[in-house]
Amino acid sequence: MNNPNGKTRIFLPLCGALIFLFLCIPILITLPMSFSDSDTLQFPPTGFSLHWYENFLESPIWVQAMVTSLQLAVISSVIALLLGSLAAYGLVRGNLTGSIGLEAHFMAPMIIPNIITAIALYFAFAKLDMLGTFSGLVIAHALVAIPFVITVVSGAIRAFDVRIEQSARSLGAKWPRILVSIVIPNIYPALFVAWIFSFIISFDEVILTYFLSGTYVTIPKRMFTQLQEQVDPTITAVASLLIAGSLLLLLATARLSARKASENGA
């Protein structure tokens, strides 16, 4: 690779560009469609209008779905971040017997198909009389986000020299103090990434929500219903807004990581 010949010098960037294009195709189709003036989903769009964005903002159902989705995503992602980070710390630093089994257990919601988790939660919540409750939804969303939090955060903790924490202990710091003034200031980019992951997972979640939400309507659930009932380009406007939101979050993450790197002079 150090001395690429002519073929690889063209081939590699070409591959990269093609893969990039492939990944962008959904966006490249959805975004123009959302500005269409046609009443049906058409590509390429026939004219330009902001009609579908107005439609979204003026529809109480869509706005209420957005509010519900945001509330659910904020609360469940914070819970997932807290519990997942604590679990990650315990798994990495705890020196527990059977921590491998424990880790597999924590990772299970990521491996088990969501439909199975959904059915299991459905029966569990039915017994607990929690079907169709907001707290039930929060629990379900936090549950599927936790494995991602554990993966991201435990990587960061593992990369952080345990000797630094041991030094802090010997210097007189107790566990809460070490966590707040030593560990968190050094792994916060990972915590932020984990939080964004959880937020997006919750915002995106549709299977569990369908089974457990009862009368609550979230954005993805509304999009699903909409697609079944009457197809109009409002969903492309919603999708475009979601894409824009995700992009902003990703940019924030990248900037944070860059700042952290320059702070430590690394």
Add this chain to the structure above:
Amino acid sequence: MARVEIKSITKKYRNVVALDDINLTVGEGEFLTLLGPSGSGKTTLLNMIAGLGTPDVGRIEIGGSDITHVASADRNIGIVFQSYALFPHMTVFENVAFPLKIRKKPSPVIRKEVEAVLNRVKLMDFVTRKPSELSGGQQQRVALARAIVFQPSILLLDEPLGALDKNLREELQFELRQLQKAIGITTIMVTHDQEEAMSLSDRIAVFKSGRIEQVGAPRDIYTRPANEFIANFFGANNIFRGTVALSGDKKVLTSEDGIEIDVERPEAVAGKPLEVMVRPESISIGPSRQQNAMPGIVVGSVYLGSTIRYRVSLAGGRVLSVQAPGTNAIYSDNEPVTVSWHSSELQVL
């Protein structure tokens, strides 16, 4: 300043005995080194003193009180690790101020004490730097400053200079020793480097497979190693094992590889087995024939400036390590020589 007493410490990991009934006392203000190869248990013991591990059996006392099960944070111990373990997100000042902040000292006091200790380790010009902006030696000085600023009762050093290059290491050894003497803090260091152990310590405890093989001042251990392992560890591998016999009125040791050595020592008793050692620097090499001189062939040499190290093959294939002053005549490979020593230089093991 406190005395440390380690009483009958035993630790097992599954079936492996990491520490086997260790007893050791470190006096007030003493610099004691735990020396041994990796896996000998020295770091396990240091971790226990630091509160980062607990023994299965036995106890540890600092200043007369049992701290075996006291949390690390409550032990008032300063530690310096090989990896420095500085807080990467804090400046030099904040790093050193950390233990004082934990102890809720008022900030003018913190400022004064941090500046005093940073002056001591010559780092006052670097207070606002982050650890990543410092060299290895500077980082190690910050770690040292942080470990002594709160006047801990003892100081623990875990291979403190292991990550530094040779020149810097020697310079820091010197400074470390001066600092330790100046503040008179009881210090326990772990290392696998016998030169470092000898240059810093009042006493050395040599570890092997979870046991202490010998405890003593560097000079005592160097000149009177208790056994072959220690002799080897301190760089002498000219050991002869055999049976003593009388030859006329002389006592002669015939080694297993057939080499005959005069052993005029009270420890040598005719008909009894004996093990003796001669240090590389006690052997002269040259054409001259003296008492105990024997012919050999140079099979290798390393020029080190102040000294030259030879490997000399004797009759029967036995290879001796010989160290000669660098100003002496130089013998090349395959050159026949004679080696000799005074029987007073022999050490009985």
